Amino acid sequence: MRYIVIGAGAVGGTVGARLAGSGREVVCVARGAHKEALERDGLRLVTPDGEQVHRLPVVGGPEELGQLRADDVLLLAVKSQDSVAALDAWAARPVAGGGTAGERLLALCLQNGVANERMALRRFARVVGVCVWLPSTYLEAGVVGAGGSPLTGILHLGTYPPGRPEPVLEAVAADLRASHFDAPLPEDVMPWKYAKLLDNLPNAIEALVGPLEGPEALGLVAEARAEGVAVLEAAGIAAVGEEEAGRARGARMRLLPVPGVPRGGGSTWQSLRRGAVSVEADWLNGEIVLLGRLHGVPTPVNETLRRLVNELARTGGGPGAYTLAEVRERIVAAVGR
Structure with a gap:
């Protein structure tokens, strides 16, 4: 082959x-x-x-x-x-x-x-x-x-x-x-891919504010994931659980430093770092937004993340252009609309 x-x-x-x-x-x-x-x-x-x-x-x-x-x-x-x-x-x-x-x-x-x-x-x-x-x-x-x-x-x-x-x-x-x-x-394979989709939702947060550290950042990660879980349940879509996914990786794949190639962030962060004018947020956070609209589940966190990271790519902004407080303010405004 x-x-x-x-x-x-x-x-x-x-x-x-x-x-x-x-x-x-x-x-x-x-x-x-x-x-x-x-x-x-x-x-x-x-x-x-x-x-x-x-x-x-x-x-x-x-x-x-x-x-x-x-x-x-x-x-x-x-x-x-x-x-x-x-x-x-x-x-x-x-x-x-x-x-x-x-x-x-x-x-x-x-x-x-x-x-x-x-x-x-x-x-x-x-x-x-x-x-x-x-x-x-x-x-x-x-x-x-x-x-x-x-x-x-x-x-x-x-x-x-x-x-x-x-x-x-x-x-x-x-x-x-x-x-x-x-x-x-x-x-x-699709339940595995839906599990990975949930894991990829924080990519937008990392691209917007930088490393996902501290209770505020991790709290936002949990909110984005909770919306994802809720829409998958409403849609009747099966996803492999976190425990099963973790066992699949286990000790067979640990993340170690790569000499001379710092890993600053995930795929969306890397796209912005390279100056890409488009990112995959529409297919990650946007998938949750789509399912939420189809099944009547509000998704203000993922919709705000999708919109902000797309704006950042279109305007040529690099990763880490927002603070957590600024992102939170936009989410609160989205909830109020």
């Missing part, structure tokens, strides 16, 4: 580098300065155990790769706001032997949020959801850091919708397990 990593940032770059390190064939898809650095210097992966450089084929899009192979596996690792463009770009590409990528190739959604699989299924007949537990950092072009040890990450994989036969998935999981990951194959 050949793995095509669509979006070789923190998650995609780490998975691609680890697969390449275990001898698997990998192509990276990147753009801008990151693509230039990968072409010039290779993909540099820094972990608690040291540094590896992988010189891999790099393309900016499917048109640079030409005809796809029947054994290609697409790893979709772009942010959710970029999914439609990426899926549309790859789905119609021809595959050797006939047909298109959307008709024939396996597409794995290595992404936060719970909407990507449905977007992919509109364009691809074979879709796999992946719950990504992978502490990684991408702040410098050409360089990704991953602090998980001894496992780099845990990637739960499952067909979407569940129950569809996909024999190749066992081989993909075996490749991941040979590449410093655990790759469980639950019957239904």
Whole structure:
């Protein structure tokens, strides 16, 4: 199999580098300065155990790769706001032997949020959801850091919708397990992804105010999560519990320092730190807002967080531009409307 990593940032770059390190064939898809650095210097992966450089084929899009192979596996690792463009770009590409990528190739959604699989299924007949537990950092072009040890990450994989036969998935999981990951194959991966969605709700808080320390910050985290739990219950959506999710990670994946690659924050913080003009808040906090509106559950905390972090991205503000008091004031105003 050949793995095509669509979006070789923190998650995609780490998975691609680890697969390449275990001898698997990998192509990276990147753009801008990151693509230039990968072409010039290779993909540099820094972990608690040291540094590896992988010189891999790099393309900016499917048109640079030409005809796809029947054994290609697409790893979709772009942010959710970029999914439609990426899926549309790859789905119609021809595959050797006939047909298109959307008709024939396996597409794995290595992404936060719970909407990507449905977007992919509109364009691809074979879709796999992946719950990504992978502490990684991408702040410098050409360089990704991953602090998980001894496992780099845990990637739960499952067909979407569940129950569809996909024999190749066992081989993909075996490749991941040979590449410093655990790759469980639950019957239904979506309860794992909804659990991760709840864990990702504080990303916006961290991006707005900085490190989540002290009772006030942790109290706001608890409020955002409580809204999430309430809307999932109202919608009848199952999510793996915190205790079960914690057991799945356990001692197999501890977060250790990565030399020379400080982990200042999660994915939303990193996006703002790189100067991104869009973030994935609409697909994290915004998913809770959507479900709340559908099922009559107020979500003022998540709606305020979604709106503020989107404004920060649009205006070019960096992470930590707000104080907790300012965020709280906006939430109180939202409740009063």
